[in-house]
Amino acid sequence: MSELLRVEGLTAGYGAAPVLREVDLTVPAGTIAAVLGANGAGKTTLLRTLSGLVRPSAGRVLLDGRPLTGVAVEKLVHLGMAHVPEGRGVVAELTVEENLRLGGLWRRDRADANKALAEVYELFEPLAKRRRSAGHQLSGGERQMLALGRALVARPRLLLLDEPSLGLAPKVTAQIMALLRQLRDRTGLTVLLVEQNVRSALSVADTGVVLALGKVVVATSADRLRDDEELRHAYLGF
Known part of the structure; x- marks a missing residue:
């Protein structure tokens, strides 16, 4: 499976204090990767940095092998990246x-x-x-x-999706998650999904990345995150 997104040593934040600290992750093409973690872990900042809204102080982002550092926000859309921010x-x-x-x-x-x-x-x-x-x-x-x-x-080839279930009824949330699975399977869309509803996210994701205090603490298959009780208790609170 080819790699679509690669993040290497990404450090970024607002002002002097970094929110993300040397984040590394990869997302294969045609998969859904769930980014999980507590409030303040850096999940939204990660998406905002990937989409050019926050300038990193270190590290690099590659889309299909192409470095994105310094690329204008509007150009990222032309290259195949779309960002749906929190708040609809x-x-x-x-x-x-x-x-x-x-x-x-x-x-x-x-x-x-x-x-x-x-x-x-x-x-x-x-x-x-x-x-x-x-x-x-x-x-x-x-x-x-x-x-x-x-x-x-x-x-887009890569969809950055921030908290799509926020404020929605469980039935609507289930419909949104089912749609993401359908888009992945039918069109090969790659999704980086930030979601507080951990169970919903893991029900559709192929891989899971857990952030804590701006660092990646776990990167593994969604199945392992869902089934490993020790990991869930330690990082996801259930």
Whole structure:
């Protein structure tokens, strides 16, 4: 299985104090990697650094072997990386369709952009029914679908997904996780998933990375994290 994402010695933070400390990890293409850990462990900072929103003070990030240090945020989308931040950020005043089209504005192949839009509506039937509704009229689950759909319209190879279950009902969370598995299996999408709901994350992930105080303390298969009682008690609290 080929490697899509490699992180080597990544150190980053806000101001003088680092949040991430010499983080190493790899994510094979076509897999889901769950990033787990307590609040303040550095999970969101990791995604923000990978997507160019936080500048690292040391280390490097490679996407399919290409170094990303210094690459502009908008260029990362062209290279195949999409980031869905925590909070289901959508443009509240725009309609569902307008929000989705924002995800593909940079693409020159309009026919394929329209095809990608149709695929998102097929994946998310509630959005298809509400394509003329404004973002502020959607439920929390629908807004999460919209945020995901907007990222998928760009046809990413690597999806960075931060806390998709936050504030959602268990049924909706299960639907989101099932969709991630479906995208991995059907399209080969690679996902780096930050998630507080450990059980949900491990139910769909292939590998798990546990952060503590900005460092990787465990990197192993999701099955081992789920089944090893000692590891779970030590790092995941259940």
